[in-house]
Amino acid sequence: MTVPPERSEQPPAGADIRGNTFRGPTALNLGSGEQHNVFYTGEPRTRKRVLAGLPPAPAGFVGRESELDQLMSALQLDGQDSATVCAIGGLAGVGKSALAVHAARSALQAGWFDGAVWVNLRGFDPEIPPMEIASTVTVLLRALGVAEEEIPPGTEEQLAVYHGALAEMAARGQHVLVVLDNAADASQVQRLLPGDSVHRAMVTSRRALVSLGARLVDLDVLDETRAVSLLATALRDARHSDPRARDEDALVPHQATFAPSVW
Known part of the structure; x- marks a missing residue:
């Protein structure tokens, strides 16, 4: 299989670049006397996405x-x-x-x-x-x-x-x-x-x-019922043997003080 040559990093002066791509930054004169920086990517050499x-x-x-x-x-x-x-x-x-x-x-x-x-x-x-x-x-x-x-x-x-x-x-x-x-x-x-x-x-x-x-x-703060449920879930994950994890009523007095941050 013949591999086509890679295009020049810079287009030649006065070249018609329509339909062509160039790799790297260059300057393009649009005929108005102003130069505009353009980035020609060509065929992008991508790496593995981390989506x-x-x-x-x-x-x-x-x-x-x-x-x-x-x-x-x-x-x-x-x-x-x-x-x-x-x-x-x-x-x-x-x-x-x-x-x-x-x-x-x-x-x-x-x-x-x-x-x-x-x-x-x-x-x-x-x-x-x-x-x-x-x-x-x-x-x-x-x-x-x-x-x-x-x-x-x-x-x-x-x-x-x-x-x-x-x-x-x-x-x-x-x-x-x-x-x-x-x-x-x-x-x-x-x-x-x-x-x-x-x-x-x-x-x-x-x-x-x-x-x-x-x-x-x-988002508003959780009401008492949901806050206690969140605290019980967190307690079961962190200290499974803690008896309060299975008794949500026992957590009610503590939910305002000890409820974990939820980001």
Whole structure:
């Protein structure tokens, strides 16, 4: 089999580049006297995708049946109540991330998506600054399987490659779920949302991200019954021999003080 030669890194001056692809960054003169940086990817040398990049499933997930139903209805690709973007909002520690991960894993198990990618945006981390969009899109590109040498240096070009990769997957009939966890605000995620209706995105934040035009799912604190059930489940997992794990009434006085954080 004859292997076609790889094209030049740079198109020759004055060349007609229509129908051709070039590897690496170059400058394109559009005839207006201005030069525009363009990244020609050619045939991308992809590496193995890591589309199963979700955190472990939360242990003892209880008490969010209604909110989970809302999310699952929105995530369905052909459902009457589907939505391209879902935004989960609520106070710190109320369980936003746990709900998002549980819903994402449930959707994958149902076969709705070919894979999922997850990024912790650190929007409210007291010790580490929130992730910049340049860092986030690089993580997403690697997760989608774009080879390191195919990732351009500039943020705008990276975003173009990211959305191009999603569009190519959509054209092949592949569906991706993008989970953007702990967003500081809408501006941190707006440009990362998929543009193809066959993909879905879930965003979690302490703020109501109304400007995203997303399906909003608000989480409140658990009521006493569900909080006790969560505490009993956590206690059974951590200290199975503890008699209180089998007597939820005994846990009622402790649920406000000792209930575990649920992300």
